[in-house]
Amino acid sequence: MFEDVTTPGDLVALARANAAAVRRAEADTLLIAYEWAVTHPALPDGSDAAVFHSPFGTEPISGEGTPEVDEYAVAELGGALGLTTDAAKKLIGHALELAHRLPRLWARVTAGGVPVWRARLVAEATIHACPALPAEGVAWIDTQVAPFIEKTGRAQIDRLVERAMKLYGLATEDDDTEQPDPRHVRIDTEAGAFTQTMRVEAELDIADALDLEQAVAAGAAGLKAGGSEESLDVRRSLALGELARHQTALDLAGAGASDEETERTTARRVDLHLHFTASVEPDDSISFSATGLMENRQRLILLDQVRRWVNTTHTDVRILPVVDLNQSLSTERYEPTDRLRRQVQLRDETCVFPHCTRPSRRCDVDHVVPFDHDAATDGRPQPGPTTTANLATLCRSHHRLKTHTGWQLHSPSNGIFEWTSPHGQRFRRDRHGTTDLSAGLAGDPAPA
Template identity: 80%
Template sequence: MFESVTSPSDLVALARANAALVRRAEADTLLIAYEWAIAHPAAEDGRDAAAFHCALGIEPISGDGTPEVNEYAVAELGGALGLSTDAAKKLIGHALELAHRLPRLWARVTAGEVPVWRARLVAEATIHAYPALPAEGVAWIDGQVAPFIEKMGRAAIDRLIERAMKLYGLTTAEDDDAPSDNRHVTLVSERDPFATTMQVHAELDIADALDLEQAVAAGAAGLKAAGCDESLDVRRCLALGELARHQTALDLAGVGSPSEGASDETVERTTARRVDLHLHFTANVEPDESISFGATGQLENRQRLILLEQVRRWVAASHTEIRILPVVDLNASLATERYEPTDRLRRQVQLRDETCIFPHCTRPSRRCDVDHVIPFDHDAAGEGRPQPGPTTTQNLATLCRGHHRLKTHTAWHLESPVNGVFEWTSPHGQRFRRDRHGTTDLAAPPLPH
């Protein structure tokens, strides 16, 4: 590639040419997603239509009036593109939204004139606008953004959505006058797996914020009086941690509320709360038969590394409840004659797999079903036949509910040649290997040298 590059200008030209190729390839991928969706419609009653399942119910993958897509077809396209099933749903939904409800923007994107990611920002906003925009409102947005999409960011798109809602009567004067509620408490996902701290961002009611400020300041002062020589910022952090472990206000759950005739002094309050942290450390047997632990382990709840020294500090602190579960050997072979795995067997499989074992899926194993790779035959024992799908370590795997249904009701085929290694074959012949290290596309062409 670089044999003909002789100057910085050549590098600039090469970069521009490659950028154009990438834009064209991304537009073609969007077109492929659309054609795939049209080729795999949902049933007329919509029972098998692809959708997002969330805490608030079911959300469609694209706006009102767009074709529904068979949910079982999504995973095949996701596998071909190296995407999770949810990411493939988003891609297909955006393609349908652009083609059917944002046609001017669709024309520019498919012509390679604008980056796909900008158009997908608009599609995501119109799909999930609440209240839902009518077709006329989406068409108005299409007319506004299509000529100027190169200059628009997410904030400008959100302002257009808000204006469209006002133009089409989806907001009232009361809504316009009402202040928006921006209160939140957010634990920021860590960027560095070796970090021993986490960021907490919050926006509180003024009275709540002032109360918190006073409580943190008092806690920091108390720590200093007790001999803590840390900086003020560190003492404030320590005080906030103490607030998290102590209940200093009314117990809203009713625990410790006063009974009739009890005085304030006799009210029993909850003094600590338990937070379950699933920690995994490697243990080694030393020559003198003592047991040592590695300096770093894994905090399973947030998939991050943690220092053994930090855990020791937690254990030494007051008001900390420690619960140690039995060690589960991931290399052992466990079994039961029942259909349902035992608690120990279930936990072993969850720890081994870590996530749903479908290609590219990242849903944590604790939120998955534990399924038989070879189906369990409920009639085998009664008919005197050997069990073809025993409930054993080697024949169990964790699957999220959507991929469990996919395995059960479609032509996707699963095998497990080795304990903890899973090989999938799709209805169209794609093959993937999945283990605790991720997904390998067995049909992918080798990379050029």
């Protein structure tokens, strides 16, 4: 690449050429996503259409009037691009939105002169506008943004969407429709791995907020009276933790209970799944590493902090048996035992479909080779036993895909899974991630 580079100007020219090549490649990928979508339509009744799932229901992947896509076709494209199935849904949805509802912007992007990510910002905003924008409103946004997309940021796009809603009757300056309830509690579990705290942010009713403020202040004062030398902010945070454990001020569960029953239920149990490395010393004693992993949130945690939790008054400590990931467990039943299920979840960590990252605790535990419910009755050996080596964690979406489509799953050894797609793509999945085994499909040899 650098053989002909002799001056800084040559480097600048090379950078410009590469930037243009990247824009062209990204635009081509968007075109591929669109062609893939229109060649894999959903059924006329939309029963198999790709949608996004959330705790509040389902949401289409693109705006009203765009073609619906077969949900089972999405994973094939995601595998080819190295994307999760949800990321592939989003890419396809953006391509459909741009092609059908934002045609001016689509023309500029597919010509290779506009960064794809900017156009996708607009598509994301128009797809998920609430309330949904009519075609006329989206067309107006397309007219406004397409000539100036290079200088348009997220805030400007949001203002355009809001303006389109007002212009096309979805909102007015004196809109008196009911606003969403702002009350919420959020616990930020995505803080840095080495942070030993979590941020809590909430919006409460005024009365509840004042009650909480009074309880936290009283708890902080009580800690100071008991000899605590921590700062006021630290004592207030400790007091809030005490409220969570003992419900001294917000004892909703104990309402109407006797004093004896309330005393028994004041300590609240929180299950933490902690992993520390243990080693045997020369004197046969066991020592633990100073730093371990809190599985619930994939965070590093200090052994000293765990000791403080254990020694805290009224802390309910439950020690679960250690699960050996190298041990082979089995049962004669179809449903795995709790211990077997726990072992498989710990081994796989996530859904084992290529590139999927859904935590194994929220996945189904499925048989790699299907369990034959009639084998015992017919006196035949069980082809799909419920054993460690024949189980895998699959999120519900990929469990259905494995059951109802041409994707083939094979497990050559415990914890290693090889997938073959209907179009011949091959992937290996283990606890370290996804490896593409498709030799020749991308012009490269398969990895060892």
